[in-house]
Amino acid sequence: MLKKANAANIQNWLDKINTYNSTPDFGTTRVLFTECEIEAREYVKSEMKKLGLIVREDSIGNIFGTLVGSQPNLPLVWTGSHIDTVLNAGMFDGMAGVVGGMEALRLIKESGIKFNRSIEVVVYTSEEPTRFGLCCLGSRAMAGHLTLEDTKKLKDENEKTLESVLTDLGYDLDKFKDIQVKKGQVFGAIELHIEQNNKLEKKGLPVGIVKTICAPTNYSVEVIGCQSHAGGTSMEDRRDAYTASCEIALILEKLALKCNSEYNTATVGRVEVIPNAVNVIPGKVKFSIDIRDCEFETKTELIEELIKEIKKVEEKRGVEVNLIKENNDVPMKCDQTIVDILRESCEEKKIPYDMMISGAYHDSMFVGEFTPVAMIFVPSKNGISHSPDEWTDYEDIALGVDVLAKSLLELSNKEKL
Ligand code: HGY
Ligand code: MN
Ligand code: MN
Numbered sequence: 001m002l003k004k005a006n007a008a009n010i011q012n013w014l015d016k017i018n019t020y021n022s023t024p025d026f027g028t029t030r031v032l033f034t035e036c037e038i039e040a041r042e043y044v045k046s047e048m049k050k051l052g053l054i055v056r057e058d059s060i061g062n063i064f065g066t067l068v069g070s071q072p073n074l075p076l077v078w079t080g081s082h083i084d085t086v087l088n089a090g091m092f093d094g095m096a097g098v099v100g101g102m103e104a105l106r107l108i109k110e111s112g113i114k115f116n117r118s119i120e121v122v123v124y125t126s127e128e129p130t131r132f133g134l135c136c137l138g139s140r141a142m143a144g145h146l147t148l149e150d151t152k153k154l155k156d157e158n159e160k161t162l163e164s165v166l167t168d169l170g171y172d173l174d175k176f177k178d179i180q181v182k183k184g185q186v187f188g189a190i191e192l193h194i195e196q197n198n199k200l201e202k203k204g205l206p207v208g209i210v211k212t213i214c215a216p217t218n219y220s221v222e223v224i225g226c227q228s229h230a231g232g233t234s235m236e237d238r239r240d241a242y243t244a245s246c247e248i249a250l251i252l253e254k255l256a257l258k259c260n261s262e263y264n265t266a267t268v269g270r271v272e273v274i275p276n277a278v279n280v281i282p283g284k285v286k287f288s289i290d291i292r293d294c295e296f297e298t299k300t301e302l303i304e305e306l307i308k309e310i311k312k313v314e315e316k317r318g319v320e321v322n323l324i325k326e327n328n329d330v331p332m333k334c335d336q337t338i339v340d341i342l343r344e345s346c347e348e349k350k351i352p353y354d355m356m357i358s359g360a361y362h363d364s365m366f367v368g369e370f371t372p373v374a375m376i377f378v379p380s381k382n383g384i385s386h387s388p389d390e391w392t393d394y395e396d397i398a399l400g401v402d403v404l405a406k407s408l409l410e411l412s413n414k415e416k417l
Contacts, residue, residue, distance in 0.1 A: 030083065145366065203354060214359050
């Protein structure tokens, strides 16, 4: 019989992972392949080995901890998430799913219950776009949407390419093609993640089951106006790149607020003003656009509308706006059979739950391209995430793990979905 997940175990792992942090005075920062992230990787791998898992890594650093089943040649069951973070983040986004997966595999192993399909907890490389500006590098490569050629073009702020970082770390890039996962290799995947919104908390529910994962479209925007004197240039003679950028951001916000999809967001998160001087009219502004939607069609409509509006701003303000599309990802519908397994697990354990849309994207968005996926959410305090104030009670994670362990076990013994 499966025991209950141990919240103290979960807390110990999370607290230890959180010590691998480059900004201990301001939240948690663990950027891909920096010293602290590499140390965190080594720690997680050592803990997986202590659990008796067989540990391996692929050529982009996706880590796999395998609990071998009685029929190891059958397609695998997956769980897992990520351990890299945005800047000055919290300690649960991604880590809850990695540690939760490890605890689930511990419970399954110690239960002595026979299970057929091997079950793997996966640490996906670089779910966050923090270092190379593109999200989900590990799972994107698994789905065949990131090639070795792409790694030569992805550069960090020091102009270092992902390819050179992987090479320096000793990853075998001759095997980069082997990262791709073919349909049929994995039977199904369940990711546990913090909700990163406040809906569970508002309803007083400990667990959410995700029906759709929103997908991002990201742009790098450059607005070119005319740098000039803040006092000597009359208001009517200006081509102010910053006020033009502000107008575009407010148009974007308005379009998202009136969008008719079930869930849509739009954010300008990063802004660079050039020359960024008190008495100089900005001649150039670079900023990011992040648009999410649970439907590809409504996201596309919003983008088409935005581009039309940007043209009007260009004419009215005499500025030039260049949009570079970084990625244009497709929302992922979760697999109904696995969703039903999660629902039955909650109902059997008398755990109240709600069906949800994930405004955040996750590796499951790409994993779902080669295997059926579903996700379990646990509550975020005040709905805060991507912030030092991110918090999820360890007991809530443990409850999510109870649902996860039971569901993974069921998947492992299931003939077909
Ligand atoms: O931005 C996201 O949705 C994810 O948390 N990286
Ligand atoms: Mn995140
Ligand atoms: Mn995440």
